[in-house]
Amino acid sequence: MRKTPFVTKEQVAEIVKKYPTPFHIYDEKGIRQNAEAVKKAFSWNEGFCEYFAVKANPNPYLIRILNEYGFGTDCSSMTELMISKALDLPGEKIMFSSNETPAAEYTYAKEIGAIINLDDITHIEFCEEACGGQLPKTMSCRYNPGGVFQMSNGIMDNPGDAKYGMTKPQLKEAFTIMHQKGVEEFGIHAFLASNTVTNEYYPKLARELFELAVEVARDTGVHIGFINLSGGVGIPYRPDQEPNDIQVIGDGVHKAFDEVLVPAGMGDIKIFAEMGRFMMGPYGALVTTAIHEKHTYKEYIGVDACAVNLMRPAMYGAYHHVTVLGKEEVEPTETYDVVGSLCENNDKFAIDRKLPKIEMGDYLVIHDTGAHGYSMGYSYNGKLKSAELLLKEDGSVQLIRRKEEPKDYFATLDVTEFASKLGL
Numbered sequence: 001m002r003k004t005p006f007v008t009k010e011q012v013a014e015i016v017k018k019y020p021t022p023f024h025i026y027d028e029k030g031i032r033q034n035a036e037a038v039k040k041a042f043s044w045n046e047g048f049c050e051y052f053a054v055k056a057n058p059n060p061y062l063i064r065i066l067n068e069y070g071f072g073t074d075c076s077s078m079t080e081l082m083i084s085k086a087l088d089l090p091g092e093k094i095m096f097s098s099n100e101t102p103a104a105e106y107t108y109a110k111e112i113g114a115i116i117n118l119d120d121i122t123h124i125e126f127c128e129e130a131c132g133g134q135l136p137k138t139m140s141c142r143y144n145p146g147g148v149f150q151m152s153n154g155i156m157d158n159p160g161d162a163k164y165g166m167t168k169p170q171l172k173e174a175f176t177i178m179h180q181k182g183v184e185e186f187g188i189h190a191f192l193a194s195n196t197v198t199n200e201y202y203p204k205l206a207r208e209l210f211e212l213a214v215e216v217a218r219d220t221g222v223h224i225g226f227i228n229l230s231g232g233v234g235i236p237y238r239p240d241q242e243p244n245d246i247q248v249i250g251d252g253v254h255k256a257f258d259e260v261l262v263p264a265g266m267g268d269i270k271i272f273a274e275m276g277r278f279m280m281g282p283y284g285a286l287v288t289t290a291i292h293e294k295h296t297y298k299e300y301i302g303v304d305a306c307a308v309n310l311m312r313p314a315m316y317g318a319y320h321h322v323t324v325l326g327k328e329e330v331e332p333t334e335t336y337d338v339v340g341s342l343c344e345n346n347d348k349f350a351i352d353r354k355l356p357k358i359e360m361g362d363y364l365v366i367h368d369t370g371a372h373g374y375s376m377g378y379s380y381n382g383k384l385k386s387a388e389l390l391l392k393e394d395g396s397v398q399l400i401r402r403k404e405e406p407k408d409y410f411a412t413l414d415v416t417e418f419a420s421k422l423g424l
């Protein structure tokens, strides 16, 4: 499918007068339409809740849009929990799915009433102590079946190699211990494959977890209140990929629910999700300007963004589609490496990419940066983070995070010794 940016050259030319490139921009309309579709696809399950994975995009203005659809947050650190608190979310709308968790984070999670999802059986006592000697009434455990996760089109991922979750015998033992310690309602969580661009993943995972829930309830006698399908629902980064259909995914989970849980008398189970990428990925773009061209052994286009703004290509060789604004209809006659300014040779947004001829000053849209884009950024080479903008439904643009200034970079040093010399 052809990938079309949600902003035009004319819009960007207007925006840069106030907010120069590079910046991430988000599409409110797309976020809302998708959130509506997610809600509808799981409306058959009365207790359904999507806990948006904050790590994918921690901008509270964007999370607040999702909250309007009844969605909560999935957190993995102190500051992510604090974002949820700052958004006035009630505890039951905050999931805390962390691993290798410091005690203070469990303490804070309990204080704000978040649902704690334990990564390992050995964390029970640690968590209990951090929670002032009493575990919360509702808790969850993360399951890892080991081996590989297989679907009809082959191996999707390798849970046996992942540091997360506990084995089935450990999960049962953990539930029994936690039950004895006063936990009343239990959840089962698993995240077995990442960025799955197939409608099969959630239904297959759900069936596996539903069967596990029936077995665990039978063997331990605890009440399973929810099953958390976590993240992993993917997006088509490449134009030749078929997007997931969330309605088909929801229907597939519904079918497994009716076939496994309902006959077992467990039809009251709530379905939870912790999607990050699917909720936000396609509705963000990194807009950057071509500022240099270089002709050596290859043709390079240097842009004013770099891996600090979007790390996925450098980190995993991830594909992000690139559109040259205003040249959507122009033949891609050139082969470019589109590169940033870091002193690291992996700072390449695209390698050997077929694109129309690029002139200096052209705006490039790097697609699908709404999830794991800005949030993964770092500050290598003293590069500062960009602004984040929201393209609202009425076409206006709101600054939802200003760009970093040098004074932010110096803020964690001794101000009088260094920053003051620079007049910051």
Ligand SMILES: *Cc1c(COP(=O)(O)O)cnc(C)c1O
Pocket (backbone or CB within 6 Å): 053, 055, 056, 074, 097, 191, 194, 195, 230, 231, 232, 233, 274, 275, 276, 277, 278, 371
């Ligand atoms: C990363 C993560 C998610 C979100 O994953 P996506 O692939 O972005 O949907 C959800 N839950 C947990 C525990 C995670 O670590």
